[in-house]
Amino acid sequence: MFFLGGIISGAxxxxxxxxxxxxxxxxxxxxxxxxxxxxxxxxxxxxxTHVCLVVASDYYxxxxxxxxxxxxxxxxxxxxxxxxxxxxxxxxx
Numbered sequence: 001m002f003f004l005g006g007i008i009s010g011a012x013x014x015x016x017x018x019x020x021x022x023x024x025x026x027x028x029x030x031x032x033x034x035x036x037x038x039x040x041x042x043x044x045x046x047x048x049t050h051v052c053l054v055v056a057s058d059y060y061x062x063x064x065x066x067x068x069x070x071x072x073x074x075x076x077x078x079x080x081x082x083x084x085x086x087x088x089x090x091x092x093x
Contacts, residue, residue, distance in 0.1 A: 003042050031089035038082030042075040 004015050026032050044050050057067045
């Protein structure tokens, strides 16, 4: 939910709307908050609502689709790292 919501509305929108709902329904505490914020950040890096993506595509004279293709693997790698960090935090608690 947070990754798709982050792509559609940007990180600030999904954090404001989704975090209170997720924290009320899940018993995760701080590790869950870290996971949700990390997913929202990763999603915002490939979202057309993120201004830096549009500016970078204009500066390097590439289409937005080409830039997303290059950015998406790094965002997914970040999601993998944030998931591993979440599991580490859950194991420590």
